[in-house]
Amino acid sequence: MSIYESVESSDSRRHLQLKSPVSLEPIGELVCANSEDVAVAIAKARAAQPAWAATSMKERAAIVQRALQLVLERQDEIIDTVVRETGKARTDAMSMEVFSVADSLCYYAKNAEKFLKPRKRKIHGILGIAKQLRILYKPLGVVGLITPWNGPFVLVMNQAVQAVLAGNTVVAKGSEVTPFSAKLAETLLLDAGLPEGVLQVLLGDGETGAAIVEGGVDKISFTGSVATGRKVAEACARQLIPCTLELGGNDAMIVCADADIDRAVDGAWLGSCMNTGHYCCGTERIYVVDSIYDEFLAKVLEKGKQLRQGTEHGWEEDVGAVFWDRQMSIIEAHVEDARAKGATIHMGGRRNPDLPGLYYEPTVVTEVDNSMDIMRLETFGPILCIQRVASEEEALALANDSEFGLNGNVWTQDKEKGYQLASAIDTGSCSVNDMAVSYGVPAAPFGGRKQSGVGQVNGKKGLRGYCHEMPIVIDRFGGKMQNAYPYSAESAEGMRKLMHFMWIKTPLGRWLS
CATH class of the missing domain: 3.40.309.10 (Aldehyde Dehydrogenase; Chain A, domain 2)
Structure with missing residues (x-):
């Protein structure tokens, strides 16, 4: 007996009949998004991303705060949906899919602005006298998110919220075993005020996920098996895009x-x-x-x-x-x-x-x-x-x-x-x-060693992982550039003397570091 079985359809999409693991009775039909559907979703996300990135962090955090309130108000709906698809104990559903989501939303809504605020960094050495360094956290663009069946609501919510708070748009796919629990994340965040196109949760199977990975997104966040994770990593490497992989453990x-x-x-x-x-x-x-x-x-x-x-x-x-x-x-x-x-x-x-x-x-x-x-x-x-x-x-x-x-x-x-x-x-x-x-502590970066994965999610590091950390170096004083063309033996000798003075004759170089 299979939890889902293919059924005949009159269109080009794959149709699956889902069954309850508790009763083995049918609980719904899943229509899998095909490659054309994925392409449309990614294009929609790409179009929505600049306007979303232009919103203030205060606006984004306010939406996440509203989502927190909706999670608490609709917790029975979330629990019922998750239990219907998974058969997990109701207390497990409450602790993993409601409490941990609420805690995560609260944490990121409060701390995202602090974590992603542009910051000044001191430049060491003599260059620090003349130059100023600022670090800017720029969203990557469109993030592809693929999540498994064991935490169907929490794993979409947690990662999607981090990505959108960082200014990205997200195209996500939950497991074909638990599609409606994953879809709840999109519904809830849209109801909280998230603009159309910022988060899209597609219903589908492995072929749908593969289309997202190959669809031209700017990062993939994947949770699942080692075998599939390796395929995702290979596809991302070929496209020269980053990925985080959480691949299980023992x-x-x-x-x-x-x-x-x-x-x-x-x-x-x-x-x-x-x-x-x-x-x-x-x-x-x-x-x-x-x-x-x-x-x-x-x-x-x-x-x-x-x-x-x-x-x-x-x-x-x-x-x-x-x-x-x-x-x-x-x-x-x-x-x-x-x-x-x-x-x-x-x-x-x-x-x-x-x-x-x-x-x-x-x-x-x-x-x-x-x-x-x-x-x-x-x-x-x-x-x-x-x-x-x-x-x-x-x-x-x-x-x-x-x-x-x-x-x-x-x-x-x-x-x-x-x-x-x-x-x-x-x-x-x-x-x-x-x-x-560890995963239930939002401040703790989470990721595996060896075959348990690549990269880390959650916490400050996880949130910044949805950004490009861009350094901008600014000249302080202006005037003529040092070491400008034409080069000369005299300028080379001057640099030789400066290095000798800073790191041999005096401790000035170490003091300035």
Whole structure:
């Protein structure tokens, strides 16, 4: 059974029938934008961009503030739409798709002007006496934004708002699995006063996304798989345009001997199963020091007995449905590979037999190692993979033995030790005594190492990443140019003497630096 299936149509566009992962019943038809639709959208964005870039930051921020109020007023509509398409637990939908969006909108509306304000920079050395340097943040133009199905509303809103606050226009595409959640971002921002053409969210599949990448935009921001991200990077390199790529992870959790075990157990379950395990910085590998391993595992299993699945639980559902049948196949394959190679399945390890949709039971696996797909690849499901280690040093070595490096977390009551361990993990970001909260902190730049991506989003750096940082050097005093033509032996000797005076005879050059 597929969450979407092709259906016959009378036009040139691809039509897909969407189904609910909860009930497997039809929930709507998706008409995919074709290459001509993409071209029209990019042309519209290109035409709208100069006028939008000419608006003041105060005007742009006011629209984002209104969008914040609409998110809060329409939160039930957002949650209902997201849950209908994904099957995620309602509390996950509220925290990821409403709270984090509201927090992000508030942060960028308040700080964008400060982050992007033209600024003066001191020029070092003797040149600083005669010249003045200003840094200007100019919008890139039209940004292409491609987002996945696991955070269908938040990932469009967060990146689109940063791009438009920087003065760009945006042509975005959400996943074909969750198109209507992504479209809500455009609807809401238009209702908040964003002019037509500044943000367009197209409905479509991979072919639609490829058309955006090849459509002549000025930057691509992509979140998705390593395989597709590599194709995006190659296309951007060929066109000589920048891109940011967030490509998933296989994040490690290190539980030290002095950890607060109850808190770490809560962190293990939430880090592994929040959003049904469908988030890129979710916990996929748990390394527990031998001296507390047995107690930790016992408490994990006891906690797991309390978890609830199924929409009949309403707001008390803990772990929702798997969003996409293709992801269900990956989860099942990874668990079966681990089982075949000697892993122990303590609980779960199967589809929930009591529910009709794409539900996979919360699962605890031990006796795992790096010969198993579940420890090497991104499983993206509600699975706790727990490995006993002799020491924190062994845990750190295993944490770094991965082709991914997006996030991680360390659990210890010694905060300085936690900081040192976190800093030693070869990953884009890390948390101490919490599951991966980095993306939820707007001030924190977010991005991966190794195959987890290229570049960073969010924070001051992310916002400036939607700009060209343009230096303008201004002469202070005027008059005759130094070293103007014609050159002469006399002027060359004068420069030789100046260098000797500044950096050999006196410390003047160092003082001016």
